[in-house]
Amino acid sequence: MKKIKSGTIQKPDDKSDQPNYLDGRGAQINTANRFLKTHKVIEHSEGIDDWEEVDERTTFIMSDAKSIVNKVESPDVSMMYSMNPYAGCEHGCIYCYARNVHEYWGYSAGLDFERKIIVKQNAPQLLRKFLMNPNWVCEPLTLSGNTDCYQPCEKKFRLTRSLLEICREFNQPVGMITKNAGMLRDMDILKDLAQKNLVSILVSITSTNENLRRHMEPRTTTAKQR
Template sequence: MQHERIKGRGSALNLEGRYIQRRHEAEDDGWFVDGEPASPPRTTVTDERARSIVSHNQSPDLGFTASINPYRGCEHGCSYCYARPSHSYLELSPGLDFETKLYAKTNAAELLRAELARPGYVVSPIALGANTDPYQPIEKRYRITRQILEVLHETRHPVSIVTKNAMVERDLDLLAPMARDNLAKVYLSVTTLDNRLAARMEPRASAPYRKIEALRRLRDAGVPTGVMFAPVIPMINDMELEAVVEAAADAGARSAGYVMLRLPHELKDLFRDWLALHFPDRAAHVMSLIRQSRGGKDYDADFATRQSGTGVFAQLAARRFRLAVRKAGFGEHGRNLDLDTTKFVKPRKPSPQGELFL
């Protein structure tokens, strides 16, 4: 089926998810007029009352064990997002549905407060932005990430943030005092410094210059920052690795990380379609280099290599990254940005009589 790019969206497909129970087939009912533009897909948000809010993992290649995702789906629309297949669990498409049919966990702060108050709770830095971006556009209206940070600020609980949105500056009044107690750090994900390429790769994320400016403003407020060059896509953005690290360092970043492109489950087909629409002249070469970096497959989920890949191209990217961070003068993957877990204060349980003194 032929289709075209959709302005402001990362995917032009609504590929059916692997768990979907019902199949849909489009039929022309005769009402569509040739040449009439199709209505652009609109973003809808469903309020969700989550049953739990803190997710735990034992993945040896991740730098955290606890995380919170305030939202399901992400309006940033990144074409390469490894979280897209998670929408299949909702019987929705990892394609357009992932970036247009969103879910907001409106009781997140309430659940977090209850979790932190548990007698057996063990403090571990909580990662915001592990799956979908905590500062995606709907956060401006819902403020769920803000509410979560208010609880963490109150309880002096350590938090790390990864985002593609300069909206993180809004919460400097919470992050700056937390950072002074070594309780907060922020990573900006910068995949390119080219505005045109960014508009194709991540159409509703902040522009590259705003991400760099956000790093500078966070630095000026005393918040430790880092940059994530993720993902590295062969022949698309890999040539910018050194430039991004240098620009982030100039803006005050103290650490850096990178991840090779990951294409789990349905994402491999969505990404192929994106390449065919935006870079048809090099699509086959890009996929060839990706397979060379994944043992001849589109993706290899082995914990030992899924972040960095294997093969000549992956080894070259790793060598280039090491040289870039050495030149910039900072460590890798936040090793010099360890957070303090000793200052935690359990939240008070709400009293049925309310508060005597405010």
């Protein structure tokens, strides 16, 4: 195996050292869901404990959500209300705290979190209904909290853009947290919101080491693109 300098993370050139490595995935296995009574296991007839996952394509599960605005009760985060147009995240950040939330949907916090994405297709309609409620006392809404609103599938489903359009229509303040340069697509809406001081955007950069980023955040855009 090629010698690796101290302080760097690198996948070995000899793939025999990691024969089952799933390139482009943060997690490498599906961990057991603590809420399920049964679990899938793989056993070899030889009795050798060797787990091998199939690198399935990302699938999108269309869902009609009951609500889109969530009141955040946790004292550990500064946001008061969040919106998550998706559940799960294609970015596959290995350290993501939101992974465990996927277990509530009946999936694993491992590979399922990044390759079984729930699409809340009625999110724009739910937001419009929410903002039309006369009892709503305007507070900033945050995209997102348990997902990245600009993960790759946003190019196809455009839910984040639709939510931003509604925020612009209602003069609703909105904050955004992302690791993806996809927000540049929506600069027209963001500029309109910014002119009224209605938007803030936080872009997180974990590392400028591109090799490290590919392992920790395999499907995010590069630090330079952000």
